Amino acid sequence: MSANLRLVHITDIHLGHAAAASNGMVLPDRAGALLTAAVAEINALPGVDAVIVTGDLTDGGTAAELADVVARLDRLAVPWYAIPGNHDTAWSPQLDKIDRRAFYRQLGRPDVYGVASEIGGWRVQLNSNACLIGLDSNIVGDWAGTVDAAQLAWLDQTLAVETAPLVVVAVHHPLYPLYDKQTDPTGTGVPWDNFMCRNGAAVEAILDRRSAVRVVLTGHDHLNQVVTRRGRLNVATAGLGSYPLVYRILDVRDVDAGWTAAWETHSPADPDLLTLARQRFYDTDIALAYDPADRNRLVLLAEGRSQDQRGGRQSTASAPDGC
Numbered sequence: 001m002s003a004n005l006r007l008v009h010i011t012d013i014h015l016g017h018a019a020a021a022s023n024g025m026v027l028p029d030r031a032g033a034l035l036t037a038a039v040a041e042i043n044a045l046p047g048v049d050a051v052i053v054t055g056d057l058t059d060g061g062t063a064a065e066l067a068d069v070v071a072r073l074d075r076l077a078v079p080w081y082a083i084p085g086n087h088d089t090a091w092s093p094q095l096d097k098i099d100r101r102a103f104y105r106q107l108g109r110p111d112v113y114g115v116a117s118e119i120g121g122w123r124v125q126l127n128s129n130a131c132l133i134g135l136d137s138n139i140v141g142d143w144a145g146t147v148d149a150a151q152l153a154w155l156d157q158t159l160a161v162e163t164a165p166l167v168v169v170a171v172h173h174p175l176y177p178l179y180d181k182q183t184d185p186t187g188t189g190v191p192w193d194n195f196m197c198r199n200g201a202a203v204e205a206i207l208d209r210r211s212a213v214r215v216v217l218t219g220h221d222h223l224n225q226v227v228t229r230r231g232r233l234n235v236a237t238a239g240l241g242s243y244p245l246v247y248r249i250l251d252v253r254d255v256d257a258g259w260t261a262a263w264e265t266h267s268p269a270d271p272d273l274l275t276l277a278r279q280r281f282y283d284t285d286i287a288l289a290y291d292p293a294d295r296n297r298l299v300l301l302a303e304g305r306s307q308d309q310r311g312g313r314q315s316t317a318s319a320p321d322g323c
Contacts, residue, residue, distance in 0.1 A: 003129030003166035008042050008051045009248040010035075011172075011219030012239030014087065015069050016059030024284040025222065027277060028059040031241040035072045037268035038240060038247050043077045045249065049126050051076055054219040055085025055138075055172030056239070061097045066106050081124060082107060083134040085172040085220060086145070090138040100136060120151040123158055130166040130252075133158065137173040137197050144194035145173025145220070147203050155203070159210040166252060166259075167213045174218040174236055175200030178225050179301060181290060188289045195221050204230060214259050215252060224304025226263060228313055233261050238302050243277035245269040262312040265304070 013035055016028025027034075042051060053073070058065035066088070073080050084103045091097040098106070100120065104113040116122040120136035135155065137145035147155070159167070174196045177183045181192040197203065207213045208230060216234045224246070225236040237248045249264045267274065281287060281302060282295050290298040303309070 005126060005130040005166055005168070005252045006047050006049050007168070007250045008045070008048055009054065009217050009235060009237050009250055010038065010051060010240055011054040011237050012056040012085065012222055012241055013053070013069060014056055014059040014239065014241030015065050017062065017065050017068070018060050025281045025286070026059060026239065026242045027280065028241065030273065031059070032068060032072065034240055034245060034268055035069065039072060039075050041266065041268055048078045049130070050078055050132070051080040052132065052170050052217055053080065053082035054170050054217050054237070055083050056087040056219060057082060057085070058088050059241070061088050061091045063098055063102065063106065066098060066103065070106060081112065081132060081134060083170055083172060084136055084138055086138050086143040090140055090143060092141045119154050120148065121154050121158070125164070126168070129164060130168065131162065131164040132168045132170060135169065135171040135203070137171050144191070145197040146199050147171070147197060152202060152206065156206045159206065159213070162210065162212060165212055167210065168215045168217065169207065169213060170217045171197065171203070172218065173197040173220050175203050175216065176229065178221055178223065178236055190286060190289045207232065215250070215261070223302045224265060224308040226308050226311065228315055231315070233259070233313060235263065238304070243274070243281040243299065244303050245274060245277050258315045260312070260314045263310065265309040
């Protein structure tokens with residue numbers, strides 16, 4: 001059976017109501033306008049099945065910020081789904097911060113998120129041939145990522161009975177190192193391994209057993225990268241709320257023959273805002289830590305290569321179920 005799917009991927013919006021940004025690279029005060037513009041562009045696209053937001057909807061993790069984001073996303077003409085990021089729910093317990101339970105309560109849709117408050121993961125049917133699984137990779141009190149044992153068991157059990165020929169998995173933290181610093185995080189003052197899921201290998205081992213899992217969507221790292229890994233298309237998208245201020249359109253087709261995929265990266269920002277965002281990214285301590293001799297290296301990593309920004313992939317490689 002052939003399964004076709006058209007998704008829009010948004011991540012790391014970082015909408016903030018605080019006077020000062022919590023992170024030099026993000027634009028919390030511009031994020032609302034950027035999201036509104038992106039929603040208008042997406043509503044003009046033909047054939048979109050759903051919009052997926054892979055975390056950091058808010059910058060400060062408050063109920064008011066999340067309500068603002070939800071109100072803007074509710075203007076979409078197609079269904080939208082979201083998972084929390086560390087900026088949403090990983091704060092140590094505080095009266096003005098939301099947790100996982102509050103996050104999903106504000107999103108509504110108990111038919112989708114009913115078990116997510118407790119388990120962390122959720123599943124929804126996107127069309128007749130495709131489903132989406134969302135995972136919560138956040139750690140309370142930390143900005144690193146992990147998928148806890150209970151959620152891993154739930155994921156394994158869910159995929160064991162999955163009948164959809166195309167499965168997309170969304171998780172905030174990438175499951176493997178996207179760049180060199182994550183494999184050697186010492187010596188720069190930045191815990192680069194916090195930019196990935198610490199037990200990503202355990203998650204991938206579960207995904208490996210189900211060949212229907214064709215696509216993994218991630219955020220958190222604020223960079224564009226698309227690679228084929230272990231028979232799956234891994235799509236890391238840069239933030240809407242930080243340079244290069246983007247969202248992605250992803251088309252997946254003909255999964256019976258393996259799969260074909262095509263992607264495009266778009267920004268709703270005007271040139272002046274892009275220039276400002278690029279300078280903010282360039283000026284950050286993290287850009288300096290990545291390469292003290294050339295801050296621009298991290299900026300270019302955020303932009304991604306031309307094939308990360310727009311491209312296509314065809315593959316017949318997939319592990320048989322149970323392997």
